[in-house]
Amino acid sequence: MIPLSYEQPTLAWLVAVQFALYAAGWWLCAAFAREERPATGHWGAAMALCTGAVCAIALRGETRAWLPDVGSDLLLLAAFVALRRGMERFLRLPPADREHLAILLGAGIALAVLGPEAMSDRWRNALLYAAATWVLARAGLMLWRELRSTYEHPVAALLAAVPLLFAVLFVGLLAAQASAVAWPAEAAVVGLAPAIADIAGAAAFNLSLFALLVYRLVCRIREESHQDELTGLANRRRIDCLLPVEWQRLQRGGAEFGLLRVDIDHFGDLNQRHGRSTGDRMLSELAQRLRYTAREIDLVARTGGGEFLVMTPQTCLDGARTAAERLRNAVNAMPFTAGGNPVTLSVSIGVAVAKHSDLDLADVFERAAAALKRAKASGRNRVCLEDA
Template sequence: MNLHLPTVLLFAGLLTAVITLGLGLLAWRERRAYLLHWTAALVTTFAGMLLFALRGTAPDLLTVVMANVLLLGNLLFTLSGYQRLFDQPVPVRAMLALAVLQFGVYAWLTFGVDDYSSRVLVFNATLVALSVASALVLRQQSRRLGWAVLALPIGAHLVQALLGLVRIGLTLQSTEPATNLMAASQGHVVAIMLNSLAAMALAFGFLSLHAGDLLEALEQQAATDPLTGLANRRGFDRALANEWERHQRRGSPLAVIVIDIDHFKQINDTQGHAAGDAALRHLGQVLRKHLRPYDLSCRLGGEEFCVVETDTDLEGARRSAERLRQSDLTYGQGPQGQALSMTISMGVALAHAGDQSPHDAIRRADAALYRAKQAGRNRVEVG
């Protein structure tokens, strides 16, 4: 059975149009940049397939040159969508330069030498390169999103790359090369059809990635204290378990600092709960400013906070706590313009070799915090 290429292209184009409509509505509703890029990728795919199907009835500038460049645009928009999703820089100038270069190459291979085989080789070499590049960008996010989310889009890219190599091989070994797309051999037609199906699978891969991104955002929200922006108890326990496993495996020191705002109830009672919230928010900002990016910090609840410093001995943690105590703890102004400032008490402890869990060190730090409170507050005690 011979496959009619224009029919294959029109059918694939119609499927793409339906998926494009759905993704476009989602992009309009969600207002996420990466969804707009992927919608643009599907639009260029649909336009390119439609122009290819019109080969022989419309000018070659549209059905050959622009059709190839539009399908290249699909690959570029797909890749740039990934980069926007993962907060990576998008090399806009390089992508535009590649599109302009490809336009010039296809124009030369159409109106200069009219070499269909060379057009096939250029297109599929570009397809292979950009498909592999996209798969590698996704592969780097395996720990973040998981293979359940990444399997479909990565698989689709690898299938597209493989089919591109197949078409390159068919072109190079052909003894009677075709003169245009509509005269392509059945091997090329089958490869084009399968590539179209892979493109459809990739569109569903976009939805999988979007769902993974939403799930990650929900998990992050569930693990974050909304008032301070620090980890809440749930998020802290999860991160602490990872650090504890690393501490046990490597034997690196792990220090704990438990922090409590002095006389917090008095702040709420005399200045109002808005002032209490401002004090909590400000302490969260102080922790983010003075701690290392990889230190763990969380709001345990109420006015109590906890910090875990990795690769830090007891003296280093004590100095870190002392810097926090001496930092600017002014969180607002009173009704007469006076500065509203708080003090904090801290307990510091180091994980021991015999500890069964990191909570053993936290309990020692808690006991040290209690001693700091008993000794007059606004001080650091070591446990």
């Protein structure tokens, strides 16, 4: 919000209603998006503080008073601090509370010393502009630094530009004060100009913050839709997204990759004997063992029941066999108890490698499935390779 005066109090009350609606909207977001409540709660508080600041401005009259002339400035500065602290919480950064407190205490003491007298107007404005410039510039730079690792650079620049543009605006206001040029709202600006400035500024801020929130929620939904609910591994949907990409890379001359079909031996019997809850715990612990044992670049996914798929990029047949044996041995060494009794777990693994001569990704799946079937038929707890 830009600290303007209003020719008509009615305009101020209308702007205050707008800020109050923004505050209600953010607090509604906090009620539904609980994981983002620390951020959206701060942004709602910032809009509520702006509401209070505009209401205080609406009370200005011929007689100087502390609340309209001093309180409005302090409320506005507190709103900017709340906005920045909300950004810190959104980005999962430790809040710079000492800095925030120092700004608010310093500004509060200075405003109290200056008082509401007319001769202090320029000094109060200069103090507010300087403090707001600092808070908003720091917020914009923080956004740019953190978002450029998550967003494409143009998007990060666009979202970080809003607080930075306001910081530049306040620098201009500060320069106008220093050069003894009256701010137009105190000279000749009439009509709707102050209200339009505040409405546009509030819309820019809130839309940019809302874009951040929506982007994060969409990413979270996409991630959860590609994740197995029980084990936390990738699911079939994620496999269907990533494997074609790896296949296209192979067709363009990229490295071969392995597909490992993994199946828990006698999983149905174990599940029936010890109960579903024990079976779920078994799946979860075994999934974590597979993920821990696989390389960081490997994709480990659960495809259903006690079946898993491991994709090993940049792997020849010998490398895929080594990876499969490593996974099998890790499961064999995995401690697991059911009803207080130790249970020995094992897996059978079928291995196939996608080669440059392959014409269809489905053929690679079929070869891996056939190899798994042979591993099951030949006694389980073993690795079988695709037919040469």
